[in-house]
Amino acid sequence: MRKLLAGCLALCIPALLTAQTPADSISRTEAIDSVVVTARRPLMVYKQTGNIAVDIEQLKYAPLFAGEKDIFKFLQLLPGVSAGKDGMSGLLVRGGSNDQTLILYDDVPIYNQAHAYGILSIFSGETVQSAEVSKGFISPAYGSRLSALTQIRTREGDRLNHRQSLTVGTLSLAGTLDGPIKRDKGSYLISARYFFPEAVLAIADNDIRYGFNDITGKLTYDIHRNHTLSLGVYSGDDHMKNKEDHAENGFGWGNTTASLRLESRWNDNLRSSVVAYYTYLQNRQETEFKDDGFSNWGKTTFKTHEFGARMTFDQRLSRVWSLEYGATFSHQRFEPMHTKSIINGQHKDRGYSSELLVSGALFLNNRFQWGGWRADVGVRGAAYDNSEQTRYAVEPRAQLSYDFGRDNSVWLSGTINSQALVQFNRYYYSMPIDFWTPFRDGRLQHAWQVSLGGRAKLHENLTLSVEGYYKRMRNLPLIYDSDDFLLNNGGFIYGTGRAFGIEAMLQYQTERLSLTASYTYTDSRRRSDGVTYPFEYDVPHDFNAFVSYDVVKRPGRKHTFSLNVAWRSGLPYRLTNESYPDTDGNPIIGITAYPTMRMRNYFRADVSYNMERRKRNGVRNWQFSIINATWHKNPVSIYPYRGSYKATVLIPIMPSVSYTRTFGK
Template structure:
């Protein structure tokens, strides 16, 4: 902490001349929602700043007067002149404009890509998310992110995120600043983020600012809506598989607001009659997921604000089978139940306090949990003239992680050429890496009631950081910082110092070159068994034998705004990762004779490639085209004979096209086309029976084993598809409705989901492909009021 105080004092000494500070909040005029990343620009000195994630800005100016220009993409610019006699508090409410007005295009270019120090970062528009066609009509932030360069989607239809050769555990997914450990619904086909509840999304793939830490590959920073401070509004939709509703409005106008949204699938309700008929009324089953977002926002004053937010969601698959019959006067009854469920819960309480116009503080208390449960129970009962006999047994497997965290963050703007962030925090982790419970009853007697498997592990994590976004000259700007973190588990302490640097040099008014360097440390591991297809992920900490993950990433790029409408970015990157873990051949989360540490291998990874993105953000036609050329490899001493092999989601070529066009206020369309090199998979070249001594050495009693020449040595066929969607809007007197129609996989491409060897009628072995999703139409009805 002494380092942070010294840095604070040194930066304060930059104030050599008396300056006047203009500060305040920039919000949407119609709703009061903060505008994150709005640009504030002083016309004569060319000095500027941006709003933080709460819409706050501060700029120190000298001289007698100044003209400030406020701008944000999708909103009309505002311009104000100030006499610089004393500090000024100036809140700005901005009007959204009609993007069909082409005159507004030039006026909306507020923060051009070539001006920003940060590279490998993309801000995602929620309007774009809602306009693009999606799988089964379910608007999904994570599916839209998959269309961006450097992002792999994993398997067909899944919402997984694999960034620049990293695994799913290497993504720091934040919802209102709280980590979300499992972002998937419906076995990965949808994400947990309800688009109606989200205000902004930022993706960072490299050059990470120092205030982020804890993961190796990416940060996905999602902010929920704070609630309309002006008027009560709502929106909702009904689609093929789910319905959702969002309500927001003021509790006390311009002082206290709320936002609450909920979503639930009704697949189980629609399918229940069919399942019962198929089971002849002897059983039923189903699957559903639901989630709930809520947020309260209270303004004590211009200096003090309080936010409370939360998310809770669950997936549940269940099946029940009943049977009863009578034989020789004895009634036999049987009941079998099984369930599979997983879910997240998070909560955050944050307090913003403006210490002075230059120093903004944010204090946060958070809670996060993820649980996975699979289990079954069986009941048998016999009723006869001599009495009743019953037997019951049950089994349950539980894994998860639970966090309690506190942190304080500061934004400090001593001078227009400096934007400083610093802070510190602490998290208390509780890991449940696979706990089993077994219970057996005979009549009224409990014969077995036991818990076995891995035990709970408690750990502490702490961190501190400081960074400065520093304009060195008119052409040269840098973000320099460091992140220090530590992890304490089972008496062992791991420490990590992680320097970060991003540099931007302006070639001319419209173009720049950028470079970045970042060291990252990750104190969590995720054990994933990709062959099961279920969310059986085990979050585990480092131990005496398993060290934290580390990575070093270098990136260099070029950015340009073309004709004031198009943004071009070209980036190359190289990333080295160490202390990665994978299951040993044949191991999984099943089987508890061994601890999880004995089931894994430790190795390293390397990823490198190039990305190109061309984007148009405003106008009738908008969207992007992205291309990725990449390599991702893994090396484990005891896997693949110690030879380097491609990562499962290594994809040489990847193309994502996402275009929307607005014909008028009533009709718009969206088109998505994706192409990717096939995933790398392991396929057996031979198959033979194993010897099993437990069955007296009879070979036919053993298991069939496949011989694999090389790990991930075979490529699936390439993946590509076309999606098209149309949205039809109609404004009524007090509300607006939208019909959305879409087609997923327009030309019915049979994309590979799974490959296996089978035998034809003549006994010859052949490779068989399983494809999941053909051409799938969808529709939904949504409304706003």
């Protein structure tokens, strides 16, 4: 009898567990404290085939530059993405320059993403929720750049509990507060950073001052169960001063952004998002000279303003067909160079004329999904007006992919992009005093690209992704005289560009180990005035590897060792053997319009050790890092020195330590 009863229970209990739950019992739930997932996640996650997202959680294990968690350092590990020069926070994608990558921070365009002369990005690791890069197929909802789209999202504050965190780094101090405005209805987030070498230098009575600070804030509130309103703000500023006998020189730059977003869910098949934003970039140079009653003062500013709005609808029409459609609008004002000065008591005010650009676009994307197939077929129609001319661009885009299951897929895409903006770097080396202007002579920059890729699971824990691309560009301005360019007197010529390459990424995951290795072969050329030359950021071979291993992993405690290795070909450089004497008779070697040589190959290895421990009321984290642990001298620039060449090295070996204490659940 007992055996019969046990057999009945063995058969009945699984059936009861899989049976449908009565409607009156659906609302009964049980709360648990937490769920811990011990499996390591991959560092890079493919979303919609060619688009890649970064696992933000692993950012805390990456080697820190001066104690700062920098999401851009992770994005630069992607195949096909380069930082440019050593330590820079640029994103140069598939033969494009930094200004050809559209960087959106909560859907707000960012015109300068750099702190500390490009060494750090403005995006604090404490506030970033997600980061995604689109290199091949770009949704028709986004445009105005030739190469790529990077989307950074700020996380919301916790809706249930108040939390606080404090981070003390080698050179910076950061604090974050977040929590509910009204429980389960809304939240707040505020985070601030201060780069404190400025204070140390002031105490030491040093003649050089440098520092930066920034603040990020976000408010989110459900004004209705189907409508959520959020307000985001960011403000940051870098400043440097150098005092000499009777003179004081200064640089500075900063971003200010604000956005208001309304997310709506109208029914199960229709969602919408409406965003209004403002973004502002200002760069400045200031000089003052005083001597025996004689005084000169001058300040030069470069400003960029943009107001804009975006409306997007996502509608499911059937089981296999969805639409994404909407419109964008922006109004941009550029003040490329304006100088105020006082010379011998006389006030002077001069500068180049400000310029306007008004842009608008309509977009539509058809998304079809059936079985393992997915097809995106869309178009973006844009209009650009610079107060003198109006130009139109039609940008068809399409992608076809097939998912075999178990992380095996292939995809093919074709994209056409246009760009109405021109960025000019006043210095060949990395300096923040750059300016933006609208298109000239009625010519928009254009690019088309095709790419073919696939992803295969080679083993239970091992995946390989490979993608090849070919890209053509035209109407690329090469500016050789900034004054003539800003006065509309020429000063530039148009050129073309082409790039092709193969990108591969290998990822291996176990419970304790995470490994990501990427390799890119690329060939990027430009042609201007009948001359074909390598693009100034052309890197034929680029290898990156990031590995992290949990040395200690038990409940409430984890120690993680991380290693980041980068090797790539040297960058092209513009120097000539011709020289001329300066006022002291020393030779000055000229800079040519086109690259004539390459720097030596680049290599850097960074290591870190992270110690995380859960406390009764939060988490404590120590991290020790060594940037450029092998002390490899990677040149950033080359300059003439006593009839020969000498290189500037920006990042020597650089140890750092960071302490983070988080309070709250």
